[in-house]
Amino acid sequence: MLTDLQDRLILPGLIGFTKFGNFWRKRTWQPLAVSLRGRTAVVTGATSGLGRAAAEQLAGLGARVVLVGRSREKADTAR
Numbered sequence: 001m002l003t004d005l006q007d008r009l010i011l012p013g014l015i016g017f018t019k020f021g022n023f024w025r026k027r028t029w030q031p032l033a034v035s036l037r038g039r040t041a042v043v044t045g046a047t048s049g050l051g052r053a054a055a056e057q058l059a060g061l062g063a064r065v066v067l068v069g070r071s072r073e074k075a076d077t078a079r
Contacts, residue, residue: 036063043067047074 015021041058045051047069055078059065069075 032061034061036061040064040066045069047071047078052078 043055046055046067
């Protein structure tokens with residue numbers, strides 16, 4: 001019975017991971033009101049996409065960010 005219920009709830013939950021879900025939920029997002037000063041974050045894939053966005057956000061919150069990427073040139077550009 002629990003498995004059946006979980007199966008029925010998966011599809012509605014997946015909508016949150018689509019463009020529609022992103023559009024719908026971003027209206028209620030609040031900026032983080034924390035400081036990461038004195039903290040270090042290691043971000044893999046920091047040369048583009050989600051990794052780069054995460055690195056930028058972490059740096060904006062004051063963290064020391066270590067960028068990890070396969071291409072030194074791209075990592076230097078991201079830095």
